[in-house]
Each structure stands twice: as structure tokens, then as C-alpha cells.
Amino acid sequence: MTRLLHLTDLHFGLHRPELVQPLHDAVLLNRPDVVVVSGDLTQRALAGQFRAAMAFLRGLGVPFMAIPGNHDLPVFNPLARLLNPFGAYRRGAARDLTPVLSIGRLRLFGVNTADPLQWRGGVARMDEVDWVCRAMLEGPTDVTNILVCHHPFEEPAGFERGETANAQAATQKLIDAGLHAILSGHLHHWTIGLGISKQGARPLFQIQTGTALCSRFGERDHGFSVMDFDGSELSVTPWVVDEPTGRFAPQPSSAFLCRDRMWYKSA
Numbered sequence: 312m313t314r315l316l317h318l319t320d321l322h323f324g325l326h327r328p329e330l331v332q333p334l335h336d337a338v339l340l341n342r343p344d345v346v347v348v349s350g351d352l353t354q355r356a357l358a359g360q361f362r363a364a365m366a367f368l369r370g371l372g373v374p375f376m377a378i379p380g381n382h383d384l385p386v387f388n389p390l391a392r393l394l395n396p397f398g399a400y401r402r403g404a405a406r407d408l409t410p411v412l413s414i415g416r417l418r419l420f421g422v423n424t425a426d427p428l429q430w431r432g433g434v435a436r437m438d439e440v441d442w443v444c445r446a447m448l449e450g451p452t453d454v455t456n457i458l459v460c461h462h463p464f465e466e467p468a469g470f471e472r473g474e475t476a477n478a479q480a481a482t483q484k485l486i487d488a489g490l491h492a493i494l495s496g497h498l499h500h501w502t503i504g505l506g507i508s509k510q511g512a513r514p515l516f517q518i519q520t521g522t523a524l525c526s527r528f529g530e531r532d533h534g535f536s537v538m539d540f541d542g543s544e545l546s547v548t549p550w551v552v553d554e555p556t557g558r559f560a561p562q563p564s565s566a567f568l569c570r571d572r573m574w575y576k577s578a
């Protein structure tokens with residue numbers, strides 16, 4: 312069994328400072344094998360905000376993988392946004408915008424959907440998608456292939472904004488090449504196993520986890536997802552903050568099963 316903990320949308324700089332230590336404690340309580348952070352580490356891509364985000368992530372002492380979100384691009388320096396849009400992220404967070412990590416039987420591929428030419432929207436860059444497809448086709452077949460990106464490739468009901476360019480074409484290519492799951496954020500909204508129900512199976516398991524720490528007005532259900540991969544079985548447990556105590560607590564788990572490249576909801 313490999314335990315992946317999905318964190319997203321930390322938004323350091325516009326975060327809830329009182330939740331930082333409880334989040335740290337709750338992550339460690341779960342003893343994850345790997346922590347995956349799907350972008351928006353910062354609110355405004357400032358050096359101090361990256362320092363705070365990375366201090367938090369490194370302070371966990373757990374292997375982690377991060378990719379940029381739209382908020383990790385410079386806003387106050389238009390020249391930097393145009394000429395070196397990922398310079399601040401590379402200096403402050405990680406040089407690699409498309410990291411790859413193997414842990415247990417999981418193979419994680421990060422892609423960068425943040426787009427300096429858009430404010431909120433993103434793009435599935437087809438050169439990155441093609442590269443991930445090649446890596447999956449040439450890689451081992453007895454693994455679970457997981458894509459990590461900031462912008463969701465398929466938007467859940469109520470969020471159909473068409474914000475991720477190329478998403479449909481990219482999704483089909485990735486499924487054909489052997490992708491099993493996509494982890495994304497950006498929406499600050501929870502969707503676990505998009506489109507998979509007792510009545511319906513899907514070839515791709517998609518999860519959007521809610522924001523971990525963003526303090527923007529109206530944000531709610533701060534938390535993270537704990538994903539236990541065990542052969543063809545997957546169990547997902549959302550951990551959400553209990554506002555009266557300020558502690559993160561587990562919510563009911565959902566179980567899924569992958570058989571013949573299709574995901575089913577388990578009993």
C-alpha cells in the first residue's frame with residue numbers, strides 16, 4: 312500500500328496562519344509516503360511567500376512533489392511575467408516545472424498548466440503531454456500512472472468555465488497511453504472520482520481537493536486528501552478543518568476499484 316497525500320492551493324501570503332501548525336500536525340499524523348502539491352503555493356509569487364511555502368513543505372520531512380499554479384506567476388512585475396514567468400517559482404520553489412517521481416507502485420508526472428498570458432485560466436501544453444505519454448508507454452506496465460496539474464482537465468458541474476486549453480485532446484491522449492488518475496486543484500472545491508458512481512465507470516480517476524489554507528472571503532472546507540493505493544484498489548479520505556476546534560479531522564472515505572483500465576466505485 313502506498314499512501315499519497317494530496318495538498319493544493321496553499322496560497323501562502325493570503326493564508327490562514329492559525330491553520331498552518333494544525334495542517335502540519337494532521338499531515339504527519341497520516342504518515343504519508345509522499346505529499347503532492349498541485350500548485351498555487353503562493354498568493355502573489357513573492358520571494359517571502361515561496362520561502363514560507365517551502366519551509367512548510369520541507370518541514371514535513373516527507374518526500375514531496377510540487378508544480379506551479381496560476382498564482383505562482385508574478386503579478387506586480389509585468390516584464391518578469393512576460394520574459395521569465397517561472398523565474399520566481401524556479402528560484403523560490405523548484406527548478407523543475409515537470410517533475411517525475413516514483414514511489415511504491417505509483418508513477419507521478421507533474422505538468423505545468425499555469426499560463427502567463429491568462430489571469431486565471433491555464434493550458435495543457437501538448438509537448439509536455441506527449442512527453443508524459445511516451446514515458447508511460449515506455450515505462451513499466453504494473454504501476455499506477457498519475458498526472459499532477461493545477462488546472463482540472465475536466466471541470467465538475469457548476470465549474471464549466473473551459474479554463475484549461477487543450478484539456479479534452481490531452482485527456483484522450485493520456486488515457487490512450489495508460490494514465491490512471493489526475494490530481495488537480497485550482498477550483499478550491501472538492502470532487503473525488505469525477506463522474507464515477509455506482510451506476511457509472513470511467514477510465515480516468517480525477518480528484519480536485521479543496522484549498523488547504525487560502526483565507527480569501529467565502530473559502531470553506533479547508534483540507535487535504537489522503538489516497539491509499541493498494542494494487543487495483545483506492546481509498547480516498549478527505550481531511551477537513553473543524554472550525555470550532557481549528558483541527559483537521561477525517562471525513563467518510565470513498566473506495567474505488569480499477570479493473571481492465573476502468574474505475575468503479577466500490578461498495
Ligand SMILES: [Fe+2]
Nearest residue numbers: 320351382497
Ligand atoms: Fe488557488
Ligand SMILES: [Fe+2]
Nearest residue numbers: 351380381497
Ligand atoms: Fe489557481
